[in-house]
Amino acid sequence: MADETIEALLLEQRKFPPSEAFKSRAHVVGTHLYDEAAQDYEAFWARQADELVSWSRPWGTVCEWNLPFSKWFVGGQLNVAYNCLDRHVEAGRGGKVAIHWEGEPGDTRTITYAELLAEVERFSNALKDLGVGRGDRVNIYLPMIPEAVVAMLSCARIGAAHSVVFGGFSSQALADRINDASAKVLITADGGWRRGEVFPLKPQADEALASTPSIEHVVVVKRGGNTVDMKSGRDHWYHDLMANASAKCPAEPMDSEQLLFLLYTSGTTGKPKGIMHTTGGYLTHVTYTHKYVFDLHADTDVYWCTADVGWVTGHSYIVYGPLSNGATQVIYEGVPNHPGNDRLWSIVEKYKVTIFYTAPTAIRTFMKWGTQEPAKHDLSSLRVIGSVGEPINPEAWMWYHEHIGRGNCPIVDTWWQTETGGIMISPLPGATTTKPGSATFPLPGVGAEVVDENGKVVTKGGGYLTLTHPWPGMLRGIWGDPERYKETYWSRFPGRYFAGDGAKLDDDGYLWLLGRVDDVMNVSGHRISTTEVESALVSHPSVAEAAVVGANDATTGQAIIAYVTLRGGAQVNESDLRNHVAKEIGAIAKPKTIYFTPDLPKTRSGKIMRRLLRDVAEGRNLGDTTTLADASVVTELQQRAAQSSED
Ligand code: PRX
Numbered sequence: 001m002a003d004e005t006i007e008a009l010l011l012e013q014r015k016f017p018p019s020e021a022f023k024s025r026a027h028v029v030g031t032h033l034y035d036e037a038a039q040d041y042e043a044f045w046a047r048q049a050d051e052l053v054s055w056s057r058p059w060g061t062v063c064e065w066n067l068p069f070s071k072w073f074v075g076g077q078l079n080v081a082y083n084c085l086d087r088h089v090e091a092g093r094g095g096k097v098a099i100h101w102e103g104e105p106g107d108t109r110t111i112t113y114a115e116l117l118a119e120v121e122r123f124s125n126a127l128k129d130l131g132v133g134r135g136d137r138v139n140i141y142l143p144m145i146p147e148a149v150v151a152m153l154s155c156a157r158i159g160a161a162h163s164v165v166f167g168g169f170s171s172q173a174l175a176d177r178i179n180d181a182s183a184k185v186l187i188t189a190d191g192g193w194r195r196g197e198v199f200p201l202k203p204q205a206d207e208a209l210a211s212t213p214s215i216e217h218v219v220v221v222k223r224g225g226n227t228v229d230m231k232s233g234r235d236h237w238y239h240d241l242m243a244n245a246s247a248k249c250p251a252e253p254m255d256s257e258q259l260l261f262l263l264y265t266s267g268t269t270g271k272p273k274g275i276m277h278t279t280g281g282y283l284t285h286v287t288y289t290h291k292y293v294f295d296l297h298a299d300t301d302v303y304w305c306t307a308d309v310g311w312v313t314g315h316s317y318i319v320y321g322p323l324s325n326g327a328t329q330v331i332y333e334g335v336p337n338h339p340g341n342d343r344l345w346s347i348v349e350k351y352k353v354t355i356f357y358t359a360p361t362a363i364r365t366f367m368k369w370g371t372q373e374p375a376k377h378d379l380s381s382l383r384v385i386g387s388v389g390e391p392i393n394p395e396a397w398m399w400y401h402e403h404i405g406r407g408n409c410p411i412v413d414t415w416w417q418t419e420t421g422g423i424m425i426s427p428l429p430g431a432t433t434t435k436p437g438s439a440t441f442p443l444p445g446v447g448a449e450v451v452d453e454n455g456k457v458v459t460k461g462g463g464y465l466t467l468t469h470p471w472p473g474m475l476r477g478i479w480g481d482p483e484r485y486k487e488t489y490w491s492r493f494p495g496r497y498f499a500g501d502g503a504k505l506d507d508d509g510y511l512w513l514l515g516r517v518d519d520v521m522n523v524s525g526h527r528i529s530t531t532e533v534e535s536a537l538v539s540h541p542s543v544a545e546a547a548v549v550g551a552n553d554a555t556t557g558q559a560i561i562a563y564v565t566l567r568g569g570a571q572v573n574e575s576d577l578r579n580h581v582a583k584e585i586g587a588i589a590k591p592k593t594i595y596f597t598p599d600l601p602k603t604r605s606g607k608i609m610r611r612l613l614r615d616v617a618e619g620r621n622l623g624d625t626t627t628l629a630d631a632s633v634v635t636e637l638q639q640r641a642a643q644s645s646e647d
Pocket of ligand 1: 390413515
């Protein structure tokens with residue numbers, strides 16, 4: 001049924017031009033930005049940096065490009081926290097609401113720009129009192145509470161780089177990231193609210209802290225109210241530090257290329273990569289994209305991005321982009337179905353949200369819950385709605401358009417990555433005619449091309465998505481591993497950044513993203529590497545060997561399917577193994593299904609045949625199996641897979 005709908009839509013080639021009403025007040029209509037950027041992309045970005053960002057010292061060179069290393073706005077100085085806070089207060093907008101925060105239990109906080117600035121100044125001093133300074137790394141492991149924003153901006157204010165770890169990651173994952181970055185301070189909370197209950201964070205952090213020698217101090221925000229152990233001399237309550245810290249902390253100028261943050265993401269090998277983002281270029285990129293992609297009018301819009309600050313979307317489009325633009329936004333702590341399946345829509349109605357940004361996996365979940373949920377609420381305030389994290393299927397796009405956008409909100413399907421820092425491919429809502437399921441075109445200033453496997457440019461049809469020239473928000477490298485940076489992104493197609501995604505160009509030149517072409521799964525919009533989950537499985541004493549594949553899944557995009565061979569005589573049940581993976585990485589990496597098998601299908605040279613396992617997991621007919629060392633292994637796995645889908 002779903003496939004038929006998609007096909008019908010593709011055949012139909014439905015197109016959605018922006019309405020005249022929308023265009024009449026949009027920042028961009030027509031092609032002038034595209035034309036300007038096509039003339040000279042460096043000059044284009046320089047104009048954005050000049051107009052949208054405040055600098056305490058102007059830059060000399062726009063871009064220094066020594067492939068694959070770029071520097072932007074070289075010689076310039078600025079402070080990101082100043083751009084996100086002080087300049088709005090100085091301009092007389094201190095009383096404007098920065099954050100409408102909604103806790104899951106229903107408690108709320110309204111925080112103006114002046115209040116947020118005061119909190120950040122104080123916490124910056126608290127961090128300094130703990131010995132944090134320019135160039136240090138600070139880990140952040142917090143729920144979706146305003147203190148997460150405060151912590152990030154305070155680091156930026158004093159020149160320390162933050163490394164935020166998603167609160168759903170396990171203590172092991174937290175420890176690995178702290179150690180890779182040699183972080184000095186960890187900022188966490190007692191716990192946070194999720195699905196009507198408090199989930200503990202400090203106890204998880206304590207487990208990690210047993211093996212993180214670089215951490216000198218731990219700051220704990222009180223949120224969950226759960227009992228926690230505080231180690232004297234090392235652990236401090238946030239509210240105590242704040243009570244003792246002084247109120248004024250002027251923003252110091254930072255070099256444009258000062259490290260702003262590390263954010264760890266999965267690659268094709270087991271070890272997560274610390275993606276490095278710096279100051280001036282990153283801020284320019286996210287400020288520009290947040291303003292134009294969402295057509296933000298800071299005076300009147302109420303913006304809401306449902307991501308978690310632990311992911312790049314939270315960094316760029318909850319913290320830095322919106323605050324740099326002086327937007328008013330909603331931040332929500334909890335899950336979308338507490339206390340009811342209409343929680344998000346009740347929040348849209350309550351705060352009169354005008355711009356809403358979420359993920360396809362969430363949209364598919366809303367579809368399952370039914371149209372009556374959004375229909376209970378007045379969503380007429382919405383005017384732009386966005387999608388990020390994975391390809392959005394045309395069917396989900398249409399549902400989003402009809403039931404959330406009520407037929408009159410442009411949809412911006414935004415393609416980008418942790419590595420790109422900000423949005424790269426997306427419609428501009430007042431300028432682009434959209435097609436359901438297509439991310440449309442590269443933004444002005446961005447160069448993207450599809451190439452075939454020999455690197456030849458494809459102008460129609462499928463291939464590999466590459467980026468053709470540097471952009472301000474691009475990653476500056478992988479923390480501690482410049483070789484891996486070159487190898488991962490710049491070696492496959494010489495001179496081009498290879499994103500790891502497949503894409504297709506249609507007759508009209510629209511881009512359609514086709515998902516990952518490497519061993520990275522996309523589960524609910526989150527990147528998880530097959531190797532990482534395999535390593536977690538193999539670290540269990542009963543497991544001899546494991547192979548993990550991503551199989552198509554109607555709700556989560558892909559689901560993690562594991563094939564496991566146990567050590568001789570060992571026994572373990574599926575749920576214990578799933579929990580083991582959760583302990584090693586986090587609940588998001590739990591395999592949906594584990595098949596136990598006496599053997600894995602391998603080539604004669606001993607390579608595991610993942611393609612075959614994917615076919616088995618998705619119930620497809622198998623193609624050529626002649627390269628298999630032992631074909632009977634697959635037959636048995638197929639029988640088991642068929643059986644479990646009947647169960
Ligand atoms: O495969 C693409 C998919 O998500 C990957 C990047 O994941 P991450 O670094 O976790 O960042 C997610 C949020 C930016 C990409 O390589 N992806 C992201 N957005 C889209 C997408 N795939 C298709 N369409 C999108 N709009």
